[in-house]
């Protein structure tokens with residue numbers, strides 16, 4: 001029989017004003033097993049805690065019930081109190097008589113009666129509590145960053161700075177992400193390459209960072225502190241450690257008509273290619289879909305011209321297994337496909353471009369060497385129309401319901417750069433709203449209007465029709481209540497952004513949750529914004545939601561700080577309220593394994609004695625306490641009643657039910 | 663303690679609330695001082711999927727007049743999928759209870775987030791009103807364990 005102590009808290013007048021605390025303590029003293037019952041003004045205060053500790057020692061208490069505020073508030077406090085007095089911290093139960101009693105009821109008699117019943121339920125439960133000890137699991141001091149955009153780069157640099165090993169897995173041949181494609185960046189208009197490429201070099205030179213470029217994460221097993229990832233290094237048919245990045249092969253390759261994805265398909269590259277001059281790693285890659293040698297064994301020019309001897313047409317995909325303590329998702333975004341937006345004639349005219357294509361057209365390293373030319377006839381455009389919110393804030397189902405957040409600002413940037421470089425142009429921007437919250441953002445937008453004379457028109461573009469080499473833009477001006485027809489040379493669509501297409505499969509692999517738009521969900525939208533609800537998984541950059549570069553970088557550093565906080569620990573203490581199967585009752589049916597969202601349950605054959613002095617082998621379930629998160633799904637699925645959850649056992653909950661219904 | 667003789671029927675109601683959303687939602691309705699009747703007693707479970715149909719039968723057997731299960735909104739379960747399991751299990755259980763002649767209004771599953779203090783209170787008020795109208799649960803109650 002347990003020796004139970006009951007401690008009823010007044011919480012000043014928060015509880016005592018509506019609950020007769022003396023009566024509660026007196027009534028609960030009559031419950032079986034209760035050897036001590038008292039009430040006090042503030043149980044959580046230093047003196048309150050001391051009182052509890054003294055009572056534990058003096059009355060040799062084996063379990064305590066605190067009738068106080070919500071366990072979400074002070075369960076941890078009272079567990080520590082008990083532990084300090086030598087009582088196992090899981091021998092503590094809390095009856096929530098503040099949030100769920102005194103604060104919601106006005107009638108003192110009713111509230112007191114309810115407090116007594118809640119106290120009885122807690123006593124009934126603590127009778128069945130058993131001491132639990134939190135297990136420990138080691139932490140592998142290495143982090144994995146999935147995605148090598150500015151988010152992944154910043155996170156990796158910060159983690160490496162703290163002295164931990166980091167691996168970046170990037171699916172493209174180079175790190176850099178979208179920022180490498182951008183020309184100048186708002187709100188300061190400094191060139192993206194000038195601020196990004198030094199960081200890429202830092203990554204390449206950092207001894208603690210290893211880049212797996214042209215690679216993907218195949219599978220992830222394990223749990224916080226101890227993940228095992230399999231990384232697939234796709235065959236690039238070039239020996240990475242031998243290639244010097246001289247680029248001779250790319251000059252000599254005869255296959256010159258492969259659409260260049262880095263330039264948003266606005267020009268062509270060769271079958272063997274280096275995406276851009278500052279690529280990291282600066283290593284050539286052969287596109288197996290374009291290379292004649294790989295397709296039908298005819299050619300082999302690159303291997304002949306390569307003085308370093310780096311070409312290897314027989315290279316195979318390589319699989320690497322590596323252990324990590326923490327994983328950061330930094331998979332970024334893409335602009336959406338415009339198939340649902342025929343009205344803008346994107347597929348009909350090459351002069352209708354997306355904003356990212358426009359970045360390439362303005363970029364000195366882009367297909368036109370930085371001179372703004374119409375893709376159709378390479379002439380200089382005079383009238384440009386920018387359309388904002390293409391596919392964003394769209395609840396019709398064609399686009400995305402959310403605001404892509406960055407488009408108002410980069411459109412202002414585009415318009416401004418256009419007017420600055422080419423004062424002879426007329427620039428129109430059609431918008432639903434201009435949203436510029438951010439440091440120096442509104443000033444930036446006002447400069448576009450006031451200094452650069454960009455025509456901002458509130459209204460929608462209804463249709464873009466190509467006609468005689470021009471683009472006829474039909475639009476409405478909502479403020480002037482007018483219909484407009486603009487003869488434009490180019491139309492730029494501020495296209496909505498969406499998470500990378502691999503996001504969902506990555507989320508499934510990591511058991512991380514995502515929202516209906518496939519953005520990764522944070523553990524708490526306000527208080528834990530860079531952690532995923534799954535322990536050990538962190539979020540960095542646009543994969544979590546639309547962001548500009550300053551925000552991406554702050555989030556990336558925040559994620560790194562969280563990772564460092566995890567990796568400095570040698571051991572993690574696990575939640576001891578985990579499932580456990582009773583091997584004598586388990587029939588090995590697998591029902592529990594199928595419902596466990598964390599893959600915590602495994603099977604093994606064990607020998608059991610029979611009543612006839614023989615032994616038999618039986619398959620039984622066992623739970624890995626370091627993986628189990630304690631949801632309890634398996635306990636209900638088990639048909640034999642073999643699976644139970646420590647701390648919330650079937651008997652404990654039944655006892656609570658009984659106490660409440662009595 | 664003396665429980666006063668009242669003519670008015672006060673149903674006994676058990677509410678299972680998952681720790682991460684609904685229990686926090688219940689706390690929030692307390693923090694915001696939103697009233698609901700004292701006959702609702704909450705049992706904290708880690709997740710709605712911890713609730714065994716047996717617990718609900720036990721509650722009715724022991725004299726509960728209504729049982730409500732609250733969890734996170736679909737898609738928001740702390741353990742990703744727990745509330746989907748709970749929803750499926752309860753659908754089965756409730757249809758069996760219906761078959762046995764237990765009014766289906768006596769059982770309910772509700773999704774209440776940690777931010778929905780007002781929804782929690784409103785749900786409880788509504789549930790208590792429904793059960794009060796239905797009257798005492800006699801069909802499943804085990805009269806042997808009734809204290810006279």
Ligand SMILES: Cc1cc2nc3c(=O)[nH]c(=O)nc-3n(C[C@H](O)[C@H](O)[C@H](O)COP(=O)(O)OP(=O)(O)OC[C@H]3O[C@@H](n4cnc5c(N)ncnc54)[C@H](O)[C@@H]3O)c2cc1C
Nearest residue numbers: 147149150151171177178185186332333502541542548549
């Ligand atoms: C047209 C345009 C103009 C912009 N202009 C500005 C500006 O002026 N100023 C500003 O502040 N912001 C600007 N932005 C926003 C800026 O581009 C983003 O904030 C920034 O690039 C986000 O970085 P990221 O690392 O999160 O994502 P990304 O840059 O998308 O990087 C993600 C990386 O992860 C890789 N990856 C994806 N999935 C996987 C996978 N499964 N495995 C391995 N690797 C993977 C991708 O290949 C990519 O390299 C602009 C955006 C656009 C579209």
Ligand code: SF4
Nearest residue numbers: 596628629631632634
């Ligand atoms: S309690 Fe949940 S996490 Fe633990 S083994 Fe059971 S189903 Fe898996």
Ligand code: SF4
Nearest residue numbers: 586587589590592638
């Ligand atoms: S569900 Fe129960 S009986 Fe079946 S394998 Fe799991 S623990 Fe064993």
Ligand code: FES
Nearest residue numbers: 680709733734744
């Ligand atoms: S944690 Fe709330 S329903 Fe699963």
